[in-house]
Amino acid sequence: MNKFWQTCARCARTVRFSLSGRCGCGGTLLVEYDMERIRSTVHKSALKERPATMWRYKELLPLAREQSIVTLGEGWTPLLSMKPLERKLNVRQVWVKREEQNPTGSFKSRGFSSTISLLKEHGIDYVAVPSNGNAASAMAAYAARAEMRSAVIVPKDCPGIIIEECLRYGASTYVVDGMIHDASRIIEEGAQEQGWFHAGTLKEPGRVEGKKTMGLELAEQLGWMLPDVIIYPTGGGSGIVGMWKAFQELLQLKWIGGKLPRFVSVQEAGCQPLVDALRTGAFVPPSTETVTSKPTGLRVPNPPDGELVVQIVKQSQGTALGVTAEQIREAQMQMGRLGISSSPEGAATLAGLIQLREGGWITRGESVVLFNTSHADKYLPWTPPAAVPVIRSYEDLREHQRKAGRG
Amino acid sequence: MNKFWQTCARCARTVRFSLSGRCGCGGTLLVEYDMERIRSTVHKSALKERPATMWRYKELLPLAREQSIVTLGEGWTPLLSMKPLERKLNVRQVWVKREEQNPTGSFKSRGFSSTISLLKEHGIDYVAVPSNGNAASAMAAYAARAEMRSAVIVPKDCPGIIIEECLRYGASTYVVDGMIHDASRIIEEGAQEQGWFHAGTLKEPGRVEGKKTMGLELAEQLGWMLPDVIIYPTGGGSGIVGMWKAFQELLQLKWIGGKLPRFVSVQEAGCQPLVDALRTGAFVPPSTETVTSKPTGLRVPNPPDGELVVQIVKQSQGTALGVTAEQIREAQMQMGRLGISSSPEGAATLAGLIQLREGGWITRGESVVLFNTSHADKYLPWTPPAAVPVIRSYEDLREHQRKAGRG
Numbered sequence: 001m002n003k004f005w006q007t008c009a010r011c012a013r014t015v016r017f018s019l020s021g022r023c024g025c026g027g028t029l030l031v032e033y034d035m036e037r038i039r040s041t042v043h044k045s046a047l048k049e050r051p052a053t054m055w056r057y058k059e060l061l062p063l064a065r066e067q068s069i070v071t072l073g074e075g076w077t078p079l080l081s082m083k084p085l086e087r088k089l090n091v092r093q094v095w096v097k098r099e100e101q102n103p104t105g106s107f108k109s110r111g112f113s114s115t116i117s118l119l120k121e122h123g124i125d126y127v128a129v130p131s132n133g134n135a136a137s138a139m140a141a142y143a144a145r146a147e148m149r150s151a152v153i154v155p156k157d158c159p160g161i162i163i164e165e166c167l168r169y170g171a172s173t174y175v176v177d178g179m180i181h182d183a184s185r186i187i188e189e190g191a192q193e194q195g196w197f198h199a200g201t202l203k204e205p206g207r208v209e210g211k212k213t214m215g216l217e218l219a220e221q222l223g224w225m226l227p228d229v230i231i232y233p234t235g236g237g238s239g240i241v242g243m244w245k246a247f248q249e250l251l252q253l254k255w256i257g258g259k260l261p262r263f264v265s266v267q268e269a270g271c272q273p274l275v276d277a278l279r280t281g282a283f284v285p286p287s288t289e290t291v292t293s294k295p296t297g298l299r300v301p302n303p304p305d306g307e308l309v310v311q312i313v314k315q316s317q318g319t320a321l322g323v324t325a326e327q328i329r330e331a332q333m334q335m336g337r338l339g340i341s342s343s344p345e346g347a348a349t350l351a352g353l354i355q356l357r358e359g360g361w362i363t364r365g366e367s368v369v370l371f372n373t374s375h376a377d378k379y380l381p382w383t384p385p386a387a388v389p390v391i392r393s394y395e396d397l398r399e400h401q402r403k404a405g406r407g
Numbered sequence: 408m409n410k411f412w413q414t415c416a417r418c419a420r421t422v423r424f425s426l427s428g429r430c431g432c433g434g435t436l437l438v439e440y441d442m443e444r445i446r447s448t449v450h451k452s453a454l455k456e457r458p459a460t461m462w463r464y465k466e467l468l469p470l471a472r473e474q475s476i477v478t479l480g481e482g483w484t485p486l487l488s489m490k491p492l493e494r495k496l497n498v499r500q501v502w503v504k505r506e507e508q509n510p511t512g513s514f515k516s517r518g519f520s521s522t523i524s525l526l527k528e529h530g531i532d533y534v535a536v537p538s539n540g541n542a543a544s545a546m547a548a549y550a551a552r553a554e555m556r557s558a559v560i561v562p563k564d565c566p567g568i569i570i571e572e573c574l575r576y577g578a579s580t581y582v583v584d585g586m587i588h589d590a591s592r593i594i595e596e597g598a599q600e601q602g603w604f605h606a607g608t609l610k611e612p613g614r615v616e617g618k619k620t621m622g623l624e625l626a627e628q629l630g631w632m633l634p635d636v637i638i639y640p641t642g643g644g645s646g647i648v649g650m651w652k653a654f655q656e657l658l659q660l661k662w663i664g665g666k667l668p669r670f671v672s673v674q675e676a677g678c679q680p681l682v683d684a685l686r687t688g689a690f691v692p693p694s695t696e697t698v699t700s701k702p703t704g705l706r707v708p709n710p711p712d713g714e715l716v717v718q719i720v721k722q723s724q725g726t727a728l729g730v731t732a733e734q735i736r737e738a739q740m741q742m743g744r745l746g747i748s749s750s751p752e753g754a755a756t757l758a759g760l761i762q763l764r765e766g767g768w769i770t771r772g773e774s775v776v777l778f779n780t781s782h783a784d785k786y787l788p789w790t791p792p793a794a795v796p797v798i799r800s801y802e803d804l805r806e807h808q809r810k811a812g813r814g
Contacts, residue, residue, distance in 0.1 A: 052459040052483055072746055073487055073505050076459055078480025084554070098480050101508050105748065105782060145746035147491070161784050168743035168783060336575035339479055339552035341512065375512060376575060377568050377784050 004062045005032050006205060009241075009308050017062065019122055019197070021204045028305045030245060031062045031205045035252045044255045047220060052076040054110055054213035060249060061114055061209050068121035070146045072103035074113045075213050079221045079369070084338055085350075089357045093367035095227070097218065099374065100341060104165070106374035108138035110213055111238065115199055115206030116142035125149060128196035130176075130183030132235065132297045133162035134374055139199060140169035151196060153183035156390055157295040160382040167386050174400075177392045179288055180235075181302045189394035201236035202304040208242045215246025218369060219256055226261050228366040231352050233345035233373055234265035234274055234320070235300035237309035244312045261369075262318040265309065266352035268293040269322035271301055277310045278320045294325055296344045297373065319361065323351040332376065344379055346372030411469045412439050413612060416648075416715050424469065426529055426604070428611045435712045437652060438469045438612050442659045451662045454627060459483040461517055461620035467656060468521055468616050475528035477553045479510035481520045482620050486628045486776070491745055492757075496764045500774035502634070504625065506781065507748060511572070513781035515545035517620055518645065522606055522613030523549035532556060535603035537590030539642065539704045540569035541781055546606060547576035558603060560590035563797055564702040567789040574793050581807075584799045586695055587642075588709045596801035608643035609711040615649045622653025625776060626663055633668050635773040638759050640752035640780055641672035641681055641727070642707035644716035651719045668776075669725040672716065673759035675700040676729035678708055684717045685727045701732050703751045704780065726768065730758040739783065751786055753779030 004017040010027025023029050038059045050056035054075025058066060078098045085094040099107035116139070119127055128151040129139045136152035143150035152166050156175040166173045176183045187198050201207065219226055226247065232239055240263055250256040265274050270292030277283040285302035293299040303309065313320055323331075331350040335342035342350075349370040356362045389400040411424040417434025430436050445466045457463035461482025465473060485505045492501040506514035523546070526534060535558040536546045543559035550557035559573050563582040573580045583590045594605050608614065626633055633654065639646055647670055657663040672681050677699030684690040692709035700706040710716065720727055730738075738757040742749035749757075756777040763769045796807040 048456050053485065071485075071487075073485025073508065078460065078478075078510070080478075080480055098510065101480065101510060103485070103505065103508060103746075103748075105512075105784070141746040141748075143746075144744055161787060164787065165748065165784070168740075168748070169746060170744045333575075337551055337577045339510075339548040339550075339576060341510075341548075341572065341575070375782075375784075377512070377572070377782070380568060380571065380789055382787055382789055 003034060006030060007032055019118070019204050021202050021208070028202050028241070028308055029205060031209055033060060033249070035249065039253050044220070044224065054113065054210065054217070057213055057216050060212070060216065062205060063117055063121055065121065068117050070117045070120055070142055071113055072109065072141060072145055074102050074109040076217060077101045079218065082338065089353065090364055091357055091362060091368060092365050093227070094353070095369045096340060097214065097369055097371050098340070099214070100343065100346070100372055104134070104138040104141045105378060106134035106138060106343070107214065107239070107371070108134040111135070111207035111210040112138040112142040114210030115204060116146050116148065118204070118206040119197060119199070120146045120148065124197045126195045126197065127199050128152065128187045128191070128194070129199045130180050130187055132180050132295065132299060133158045134297060134378070136171070137162050137165035137169065140166045140171035143171065144169045151194070153186055155179055155183070155295055159295065159379045160384050161378050161380060163388055164382070164384040167384060167388070173388050174397060175388050175390050177390055179291070180300055186391065186394045186397060190397060200304070201238050208238050208245065211239045211242030212246040214239065214371070215243030216250065219246070219250055224256050226256060227369045228261060229264060229362055229368045230261045231264040231266060231349040231368060232371050233298055233348045234267055234309065235297045236303045237265070237274070237306065239371070240265060240309050240312055244316070260316060263313045263316045264318050264352055264356065265313055265320040266348045267320065267322050268296065268298045268328065268348065269324050271299045272320070272322035273301060273303065273306055274309055274313070275320040275322045277306060278313060283307050283310060294344065296379070298345055298348065321352055321355060323348050323355065327351040335372070336376070340372060341376045342372050343374035343376060345374060346370070410441060413437060414439055426525070426611050428609050428615070435609050435648070435715055436612060438616055440467060440656070442656065446660050451627070451631065461520065461617065461624070464620055464623050467619070467623065469612060470524055470528055472528060475524050477524045477527055477549055478520055479516065479548060479552055481509050481516040483624060484508045486625065489745065496761065497771055498764055498769060498775060499772050500634070501760070502776045503747060504621065504776055504778050505747070506621070507750065507753070507779055511541070511545040511548045512785060513541035513545060513750070514621065514646070514778070515541040518542070518614035518617040519545040519549040521617030522611060523553050523555065525611070525613040526604060526606070527553045527555065531604045533602045533604065534606050535559065535594045535598070535601070536606045537587050537594055539587050539702065539706060540565045541704055541785070543578070544569050544572035544576065547573045547578035550578065551576045558601070560593055562586055562590070562702055566702065566786045567791050568785050568787060570795055571789070571791040574791060574795070580795050581804060582795050582797050584797055586698070587707055593798065593801045593804060597804060607711070608645050615645050615652065618646045618649030619653040621646065621778070622650030623657065626653070626657055631663050633663060634776045635668060636671060636769055636775045637668045638671040638673060638756040638775060639778050640705055640755045641674055641716065642704045643710045644672070644681065644713065646778070647672060647716050647719055651723070667723060670720045670723045671725050671759055671763065672720055672727040673755045674727065674729050675703065675705045675735065675755065676731050678706045679727070679729040680708060680710065680713055681716055681720070682727040682729045684713060685720060690714050690717060701751065703786070705752055705755060728759055728762060730755050730762065734758040742779070743783070747779060748783045749779050750781035750783060753777070753781060
């Protein structure tokens with residue numbers, strides 16, 4: 001029996017901890033901890049002696065037993081000072097958080113280390129996720145580490161190298177002729193028959209908690225101070241939710257005080273529902289026919305709780321902006337010339353910084369953290385040699401299983 | 408003025424510290440430190456509060472000034488316990504050191520963080536390296552970080568994704584119709600005219616010192632104990648030299664005591680000069696026509712100081728063995744199914760473990776560390792879109808420069 005509960009971010013209802021991340025009202029259930037107990041038993045200075053992984057914050061992760069931890073060595077990624085960018089953009093401090101140095105080559109390692117640990121603790125043995133790519137390969141790796149079965153569904157234009165990763169980690173791998181929400185719908189339809197646990201964004205409480213460690217680390221690595229601005233590439237938005245939650249918890253623990261960072265959500269201009277919602281005040285997912293973004297983690301027309309992400313960005317006095325594919329490409333080249341292997345999503349944060357500094361939204365005296373969420377290599381055009389079934393519906397998936405003699 | 412000197416591993420002559428790694432006798436010059444001073448000023452328990460990079464061992468790295476450090480966040484990589492391998496192979500302890508989580512996706516980050524730092528401190532502004540791939544892209548990244556120019560020459564069958572990395576980090580990139588020693592010869596020929604500092608394996612003292620941190624970390628991560636066996640994929644061999652040096656220094660500091668690990672050098676059977684030398688007692692580089700190995704970091708027919716590597720392996724009561732491309736491929740699949748993105752070189756260590764356990768050379772009660780030196784993704788077949796000049800000689804390179812209007 002664990003000692004956590006969950007509160008709905010929309011209706012504020014508090015419930016006993018379960019594996020669901022959704023409230024009956026449609027809101028997102030967020031895990032709560034006994035902060036008084038943590039405050040009285042852990043001093044922040046004691047963290048220095050903890051392992052250099054995200055599990056150094058074990059009291060703030062929702063496992064009942066430490067032996068449930070499924071780790072591949074995730075978190076505590078370098079925070080790199082970028083002097084040439086400070087000079088070039090005339091801004092006081094720019095850091096890059098190097099999330100590509102996680103075990104699966106992306107920030108998605110964090111979310112799935114905690115999710116798979118949690119699912120293992122609760123006896124789940126088969127897990128499925130809809131993803132634009134990096135979440136799929138991360139889930140496949142952690143499921144393999146936990147000796148659990150996994151299935152992933154990604155868009156058919158997902159980078160081939162990431163599909164290859166899913167296969168290598170042993171996931172049942174499908175590509176959908178559609179977008180990430182189509183993949184999610186198929187998993188929902190098949191969950192009962194297949195025995196899948198649906199581990200999509202905000203479907204269960206583990207992922208946000210794992211992502212939260214990015215915020216906890218940022219505070220600790222900066223000596224329990226926070227930057228003025230965090231620029232984060234935003235698709236589903238669980239990273240923003242996670243870091244915002246981290247800062248609330250650090251305030252409750254009195255490990256930090258004072259002003260919190262302004263969150264900037266960067267999206268690609270061809271699919272920017274958060275940018276539009278911030279401008280218009282109402283969240284309206286774009287129809288998928290109008291989406292022109294490249295197949296990256298930024299392409300999420302209909303995030304599971306866009307309202308919550310927009311609300312957090314607003315509350316933080318932050319903003320959201322769309323950058324073009326061309327601006328992303330140029331920023332990626334700049335990152336390379338600075339010695340950093342940067343994914344399009346990571347590079348989008350630099351493109352965002354350039355725009356916001358030029359427009360004066362970020363001022364000269366400020367400090368900024370960019371999140372480089374994944375390695376550049378993963379996005380090189382490549383076709384996996386193994387045939388991956390293309391599906392449009394759950395029925396297609398069943399049909400494929402029947403043909404493969406598994407149905 | 409720094410406070411280091413160098414001693415030749417062959418003739419034992421001691422000289423003042425310089426940027427040369429070669430002694431007049433043909434031996435390798437290794438850096439020496441004032442160990443008494445370090446022992447009296449640093450306690451090993453104080454390391455716990457140091458940054459989670461290889462620079463936590465700054466007193467054992469040959470920089471005169473801390474501000475010379477060129478870092479991208481390298482080292483202190485996870486050491487992962489592999490329970491399923493322990494069960495399957497019936498051996499007490501198996502760990503994987505996840506070197507692919509370094510900033511450039513390979514263990515080569517370490518050597519070039521220290522080499523480029525050292526070169527920067529000594530005023531070098533243009534550096535060149537012959538490489539099978541990962542050293543080239545690592546050097547290019549660190550040179551970019553140091554705002555230094557770089558040139559790399561790799562074999563023309565080098566993995567295309569790694570060539571792409573070199574281009575992305577801004578290196579002048581050439582492929583040689585030949586092997587790594589042909590690339591080295593071209594750099595030697597052109598060094599003066601081009602203004603290149605030749606940063607090839609064991610050419611300068613920085614690389615071994617950087618690699619050494621793998622050994623220092625292993626000791627610290629295991630609580631100042633060492634495993635019974637270290638299985639290391641061996642090409643040029645500077646990793647073996649570096650770790651052996653690490654253990655000698657830790658003994659001098661009395662930070663460890665007792666028995667040192669047996670080193671196992673794993674090579675690919677189609678190019679195994681170290682294996683042959685250990686068997687025959689004499690080091691004879693194979694003629695390149697007989698080399699059938701795949702283009703990986705293991706393919707080094709003529710390592711710069713093969714005698715030293717063989718001597719260290721022998722002294723440690725270790726061994727060397729060749730594994731086939733097929734065994735490597737199978738081991739790579741096994742690593743994937745355990746959740747680990749493993750390069751062919753990294754997978755070769757598992758193939759080696761399987762053979763040595765089956766043959767009884769490694770016994771049931773022993774502990775073993777495998778080095779996973781790089782990510783699997785880097786080795787996927789891919790052709791970089793940018794044209795990279797193919798050369799056979801330094802004259803070809805000059806000709807290319809003339810045509811490009813740079814000569």
